[in-house]
Amino acid sequence: MSDQGGLARRLGTGDAVVIGMGSMIGAGVFVAFAPAARAAGAGLLLGLAVAAAVAYANATASAQLAAQYPTSGGTYVYGRERLGPWWGFLAGWSFVIGKTASCAAMALTFAAYAAPAAWAKPVAVAAVVGLATVNYRGVTRTARLARVIVAVVLAALAVVILAGLFGAEPRWAQVTVWSSGSGGWYGVLQSAGLLFFAFAGYARIATLGEEVRDPASTIPRAIQIALGVTVVVYASIAVTLLTVLGPAGIAATSAPLASAVDASTWTWAGPVVRIGSATAALGALLALIAGVGRTELAMARTGDLPRWLAAVHPRYGVPHHAEIALAAAVCLLVLTVDLRGAIGFSSVGVLLYYLVANLAAFTQAPEHRRFPRALQGFGALGCVALVATLPPPSVLAGIGVLLVGLLYRAWRLRREPP
Template sequence: MAQELKRSLGVSDAVIVGLGSMVGAGVFVAMAPAAAAAGSGTLLLIGLGLAGFVAYCNAMASARLAARYPVSGGTYVYGRERLGPLWGYLAGWSFVVGKTASCAAMALTVGAYVWPDQAHAVAVAAVVALTAVNYRGVQKSAWLTRAIVAVVLAVLAAVVASCLVSSASDPARLAPGSAGDGPRSVLQAAGLLFFAFAGYARIATLGEEVRDPARTIRRAIPLALGIALVVYLCVAIAVLSVLGADGLGRSTAPLADAVRAAGSQWLVPVVSAGAAVAALGSLLALVLGVSRTTLAMARDGYLPRVLAAVHPRFHVPHRAELAVGAVVAVVAATVDVRGAIGFSSFGVLLYYALTNASAWTLGSYWRVVATLGLAGCLALAFSLPLSSVVAGAAVLAAGAAAYAVRDRVRISRERP
């Protein structure tokens, strides 16, 4: 009999875990490449709204499914139960691979702000440290995430105030730069920004550790998503008001550049520290989610069953966490931050496409929400840069091939 995890997270804990994964990634990492893709401030804000809408559809589908299946694994479990084993496996595969890239991107963001010349070494150290925190129990992770979110929101509030006071809200600066090709520019910007919204999935993948999941998950996911969207809109408008879309698109540290342009040089080190803390919060929550999906897939034999062990004292999937931490550390030592964002977005958008397909089976009302979410996910996924689409499709095909080989081996063993 599989060991169960301890239910210790309430609504506020679950909201904080979701915010820890969302707030930070979009502001400090994804907004600059999204601005470059959009070509203007107006299109960037439209893309942000579109990403938020698709995320809302996904969130509603995730909340409903998580309440019905309150176990670790997220859409891996939902796809398996509602669509069949292959689709559940592909969802889990897309999540683990895509979010491993996200983990590496967050770790490298920490390194870039803390010690740019040794970014890869700092990234690996951050992964090791946060894996150790997760190993001690999910409640300790939630407490640390709460502190991180408080620090990051305070820093972002200071950035917004500094930029808006300095710029006197000049609306003409919201739309400079080339207009791109209109709809495609908006879709590509939204696809890149979706990287920032995917954190609410952490609440669903922690379903086995949430108290009263039917009530808690349905409340926590929309709350976390709504707070994150308001924060993103405020920061985007403030930064655009001093940098414009062209300046934002060229920046490697947009918030630091924004406060510098606003004349608040004293805020630059504070913003750098806030960026590092935000990335740590995202990394902490990401490792939590990937390890829980790894646990669920190991329980079903799609990953080595040794990874399904739950620690008798800390009640966490300790072997899965150590394995995920080791893989992320290796990836963080070798990859590039911006390249990881598009790859991660493609994998996660396919994951949510399967979430919506699973929710479609729940009934008439959910079919409307799920259809919108499914169409939005596929449109954003295939509007991403070609390199991201090709790499993501190749990895998905490799996962499908591995499933086929495993299934063939299983059938041959069952024959007399």
């Protein structure tokens, strides 16, 4: 039960695409547009374009690195190989801590849509346990469930678009990229920072690098397809919301997609959107558990986390100890912590993770380069700029937790020199 062998390569391009889409087209699309509109007003679409551009730069860095290093761990491995062990640890620690908080947030989001308030935490815990069990029994089951979730969420989003455009009274004059109330360039960048995290799921494909067939071609192809489809979906939703609610209407609600449907004559569509929101949260949680567990596996293999976490199940071929530990940590957070402040910290962690990815890809040799080096430079600068727009308390909290991790590694190396 504690064999540390390799993971089985069972996923094709289609499987990898739906896992990435299941991560990106998650709960974020149902809630992120409201704070983005409050930050940028009519500049929401411009913020979405900036977020997509930074996401594309980061995606090309991840794809290029994953093709050269087709193993579990994502940027944790890439940072170690290209920049050194400390950079790899920074990326891995940022990912594990930030995404553990995101797991808890997605579980609570699902419970908010699927259960009464009094039952929210127990239902959230049940969701974590159930999806961790799916991951435990093999990654092909994860891919099959991701297909179902993506289909349900896309259907719900299609209902929002159709209800807004044909069941309401769309006002196309409200679709613009700039106005006097747009919040200026800082507001646009802040909206981009908020919307960026709805794109971040393509990294899940890279963290599954040890489980896809022909990773050198499958991973870059799957990342670009998943991101391209997601950009089209998000742009369609953004335009629909602007035509129905306008920038002020989007900013005034915490559930803009539901508000857009409520503004239409399609009264039956409200429950559909609610089901879609809950399913989207489940999809994001499913992919997060798979990605974080495999990063823990990679870090445990090198000793940056306890080596007990490096065990691979001899029958199911998954990092079962890492996934059990992750599920326990997420359940503890769900039951004990108010995660509203943790979301900002999670954002800091994600951007630092991609910063390391861009810096690592920048150093790759010409024979491994698939995209211009300037694209990685743009991605790194974009990550730094978006971090700068986040609320200062979130940035300070994120940096503080990262320093704790770095101090732990320094202490471990003093006790156990390499």
